[in-house]
Amino acid sequence: MEPTTELPETLPPALVERLRRLDRSQPIVDPRTDRAVLAQATEFFHARPRRAAVRMRWALPLGTAAALLLVAVLMRPLLLDAPGADDIDGSGRVDILDVLALARDRAARGDAAGISDARIEELAYRIVALDSSRSLP
């Protein structure tokens, strides 16, 4: 047995007691430091709600504007290409009768109707398109 590498199985009680006292956690912050940290934290968190309120004052209008812009962008195809714009005869659907109505209007009033042949053809080709999202000839 080598005394430099192996410990005895039992230690003297006095040594054990001293080692236990050393092993106990020691306070590393004294009460003055603790109070200082508390004071600074209180000051920090006291000021924080006011800054949040300032941000919230801008966040609401900005959020509303962003939401309106998003809705406008999403609704744009529906608004601009609304079936109602091509439902000339007011039947509730767009078909060849709307093309006929446009053509009859143009034939009756000529250029005063403000309807071009291209507009009539465009609507006619749109109603026969198998894929309505595709551009037409």
Add this chain to the structure above:
Amino acid sequence: MSRAARVIVAAFAALAVAMVVSLSAQPGAGRFATVDLYVASDMPVAAWQVELTETGGAMQIVGIERGDDATFRDPPFYDRVVLERAQTDRIVLASFSLSAADRLPRGRVRIARLHVRTTGTAQPDYEARLVAAGAADGSPIGARLTVETQPER
């Protein structure tokens, strides 16, 4: 007939038989047919819109003509991409006329003719739907739509 001539004739005969067998064995060789669309109405028809669907097999539309009445445009409106596709199972046709009511067709009249090529062994099954039909004043009218097919010679 010399021996060389008999050999040449036999070679051509074998080639002809091989070609016939090859063509008849090709499943995609296809058959051509015409599909006629008829509308029957007691009132003069000034506008019509039809949707034709083929549910039985592969259909390729190779040509579209107007019907019997010359007051309608030739051909009717249709999606031009349909003819560019190799196959399609649906097409929408429409046309109108600004002629006076007394010049418009009434009764049973052919409004369009489609030339189609079908492939496969299944018989084509056409379904046609009259989307709209209108009188000269633009008002909708009731009409009956029928489809007739016949093989092309």
